[in-house]
Amino acid sequence: MEISSNGKPIYFNLGFNPLLNLIEKNNYSQVFVLVDEHTSELCLPILRDGLGDFQNYSIIETQAGEQHKTIDFCIGIWNTLLDFNADRKSLLINLGGGVVTDMGGFIAATFKRGIDFVNIPTTLLSQVDASVGGKTGIDLDENKNMIGTFSIPEAVFIESEFLETLPKREILSGFAEIIKHGLIADDVLFDQILNSNLESIHPDLIIKSVTIKNKIVEHDPKEKGLRKILNFGHTIGHAIETYSLQNDPQPLNHGEAIVVGMLCEAYISTVVNKLTPEELNIIVDFLLKIYPKYSLEENAFDQILLTLAYDKKNENHQLMFSLLNRIGDCDFNINVSNELIIESLNFYQDLK
Ligand SMILES: NC(=O)c1ccc[n+]([C@@H]2O[C@H](COP(=O)([O-])OP(=O)(O)OC[C@H]3O[C@@H](n4cnc5c(N)ncnc54)[C@H](O)[C@@H]3O)[C@@H](O)[C@H]2O)c1
């Protein structure tokens, strides 16, 4: 299976022959593979096998984790590319989760004003979300994804085999984005999600999820309108993620925070948009069955509102929500009062 994204292919479970063809066709002067210490051990052997006789590439290893998605690590990698005499006809292959594909994409987009890159996402989250849509970037101190570009990889390779070594918690984090894609755009996919086996994510769920995101971002590449629906669950979700990072010894990961955000924003959707209480119940029952309930302390509310107000300051003083119209349809640019945000946090808090 193959789809086109901004004119470039996304391959699903087709192996790496198309990558060999791409390398041959473009006659790259050098090929580099960017990995982190986990994908070096767990994913590189799969790529190596897939490339058969072609083993003429250099490995660049970075450290795993969001805290390393910074300019300092980019400088290290740019310098390594220079040490290898990389020129503008080089190819960078990003083999890893969203940290590697985001940072590798940014490094490639800026090195000598831009070299080609390919993404091979190895986490569920990066397969269904980070690898599609052309956003690359790094963090600036506490501010996530502050510096970056819109740059399209020459190709994306989504291979289910990589997910076999991914810890369950990481699978669930990516699964939250698949759920989001169903909720905002496809009720049939959502039904399929309700009946899915979490022990082994069906490739069909991944393909449908990527196709939904791809359609949305092709329609609105620079997030002027429709692309905002991808933010469903993310307005409150990000504030909760920030709160958890600052306060919990074992913070929520992105997907877990987004699940709390989706529950709050689904509740808000029943108050100011057309989601029905029955639909809300279906969403609540399903999400609480698979994700642990997060305990929101009372004093968390103030901090969450402060984070939301800070985000608002950064977005023209307008904090706009994307809210469900029904399961499978979402509106954007809806203003929500602080009182209703607090009501939604209380709603979450009271869920059993
Ligand atoms: N560009 C976008 O549109 C976009 C969209 C969503 C998220 N993101 C970014 O993606 C990042 C999060 O991505 P992520 O969740 O993939 O995080 P990640 O890259 O940190 O990967 C999570 C962990 O899994 C490990 N790992 C990767 N592949 C593995 C495998 N096959 N088996 C075992 N372990 C493996 C990694 O080494 C890491 O420790 C964030 O920085 C976020 O900002 C970007």
Ligand SMILES: [Zn+2]
């Ligand atoms: Zn997300």
